[in-house]
Amino acid sequence: MTLDAVLSRIDADLPAATDRLLDLLRIPSISTDPAYKADCDRAADWLVADLQSLGATAEKRPTPGHPMVVGHIGEGAPHLLFYGHYDVQPVDPLELWDRDPFDPEIQEGPKGKVIRGRGSSDDKGQLMTFVEACRAWIAENGALPCRITFFFEGEEESGSPSLIPFMKENADELKTDIALICDTGLFGDSTPAIVTMLRGLLGEELTITAASKDLHSGMYGGPAMNPIRVLSRIITGLHDETGRITVPGFYDGVPELSDEMRAQWQGLNFDHAGFLGEVGLSVPAGEQDRTPLEMIWSRPTCEVNGIKGGYTGEGFKTVLPSKASAKISFRLVGQQDPHEIRKNFRAYVESQLPADCKVAWHGHGASPAGQMQIDHPAFEAARQALSDEWPNPAAYVGCGGSIPIAGYFKTILDTDAMLIGFGKDDDQIHSPNEKYDLSSFHRGIRSWARILDALT
């Protein structure tokens, strides 16, 4: 049988596939930092060459930011699109890494071998699971079972500024029967998952200015307004004592979880204590009347992702600074409108400013939440294929993160998207010492081979 031969080849080819991934991980393609622009370009070139080695027509396509990679291969129905991103998160604080984040290696972990390095899980390792499945299929059968379009982005970790214009300009080329997105995780260690709900994301950066220059806190401390204190008060006021967000109109469009969905999620027996304990916590923060799983999958949040002001170097400086700034993000659900929330948030902050203070804004992307169309027949076919590969049957789940492209496939291309990934909660994505289990990589490749078989 075709599938069995492909799966055997995947098993035999795993060491070579791992070497290819390590090669890609060595490229420090940090999209948010302009210093790494050439490296992002280099990662795109690497992928173009790799797709061409499969026999695909592939090319790097320019954008105002980092390039897209688009490739085409195969014939016949259905026409599938596969999306992944080749850019990675910054690596600071660098001192918390056990090794150079861009000198990846295979390590023995407590639960088996892991691929250690920035981007191993988010998203280069995941991206390569599908490419390797195609490689094995072609090697065994000479050709893929259907037509496939590869679509790789290099700005996912920095708000995807070029994505919507690119999708609109290339809509005819990118419109397919279904889009496969590999940027999510398993549920636990052995339950594959198809994400059916994704949170949206609104990013805002604000800088509050008081005096026209930095002052001496001895000379001006007291009568001069301190922008760090103003910013702290604004941040503090963004949540009430029950953990609810105070921006006017913020909860417009937030749906209450249905009893059926709540029951299904309870059936997953999520280990709330273990989830918090894994990162040194024991008491859930956030809204008082919600479980952690409910908060992450179905509730909106407001978090401060960074703050700075005044002197933060070694030693002490008695400065009363002129400015203080923060990066604040909102995770959105249901029908929450990111543009409306941006407007209300800015008005709310401006209404809180004391005399002599002003605020400057820098928006960092605004994407609504996503809801997948699970009545599309590909969902049940994929769920069955995943259940065949893994110890436990596949589950439909929510996702706390934001993968705005899922919504764009629907709104721009009228293509339904299916989110399947093999990351684990302890992969430390966006953190020091990111890893991807070798078993995620291996079973991930096998899973895509099974899904290709099931969809054709």
Added chain:
Amino acid sequence: MTLDAVLSRIDADLPAATDRLLDLLRIPSISTDPAYKADCDRAADWLVADLQSLGATAEKRPTPGHPMVVGHIGEGAPHLLFYGHYDVQPVDPLELWDRDPFDPEIQEGPKGKVIRGRGSSDDKGQLMTFVEACRAWIAENGALPCRITFFFEGEEESGSPSLIPFMKENADELKTDIALICDTGLFGDSTPAIVTMLRGLLGEELTITAASKDLHSGMYGGPAMNPIRVLSRIITGLHDETGRITVPGFYDGVPELSDEMRAQWQGLNFDHAGFLGEVGLSVPAGEQDRTPLEMIWSRPTCEVNGIKGGYTGEGFKTVLPSKASAKISFRLVGQQDPHEIRKNFRAYVESQLPADCKVAWHGHGASPAGQMQIDHPAFEAARQALSDEWPNPAAYVGCGGSIPIAGYFKTILDTDAMLIGFGKDDDQIHSPNEKYDLSSFHRGIRSWARILDALT
């Protein structure tokens, strides 16, 4: 007459004196940053050589930190000590400087010539006023009119960690009839001032840790505690809505201003609107029922001098950080006990921590407020000498800054200290584009010659 000849020589020698100061300003002696350790040493060497050129026995004296410079010259009564500091503040934000902070020059300002560069006013320019007065006196008369001890410190801008041990170990050498300290300012542009009240300073650095590592705000945002939010709430809670500080017992030992002193200060006609307007502000912050002058000279404060947490680089990173930290300082008055306040502040913060959060502390110096002994006859003599030099008579004033050494002379050496300086409010000390008016430098040198004459 001796004094007139010395004053004439000072006038004639001003260009050479200015060149010597520019030479000293070129040494980047930033004491708080270990990267500049060799430069601090170099500044001390420069001063030793300059004192030796006057005929003083001078040497660099080691400490666990940056060296002291001690020199002796002259004979007869009274025995005066002169104190200044050769270290300077850091220069960030560097992009706000008009030129390299350590490439000083004389510039034409709106009110006359200024010496532009880090340390020009705080404190190298001030320190050199006294040295140049001695140089002119010696050149004109062959010798000084009394015995003088020079005592220069290199750690004033980083909490003076070596000062107390050094003063205790060298008490016999440093004990004199009176100590002259030049690290303060004029009152306005033309009124010389002798400071009779100084605020104390307590510096604290705290780091709040929640999760054991940085988290993804999509995966953990909501149920995981955010240390930036915890820190913001603690900072916000440090003041009540009337501007009073909420640390328990904080106001113990804070005296109410006497009616006489309040009346004298009102007589100075301090330009409150101009003081705030100079730095782009219009409405006094701080305690609601106090004038800015009263707050700066006689009220304690609590300020945040620096804050950082999470991602603060270019672009956006949806991290939920593990840690957030702040540098917080208290200006103290009257009999406030810095050690008691440190203890109460730490207990107060610890009482505010939510579950799963912990705080780490780093203390940065603790000095009480100072009150000068204006019944010492040198005060009236100096006040008269200053009044002879400047357009307006000299005033006894308070000072918002903290010059802990004034208190140490009294407590360690039983020597009264007199604080006289020639800085101006717009000197931008601790800020970009620090300057010292050439007229401050010139009249400052002349003022010390007059004071030497008046005290001998």
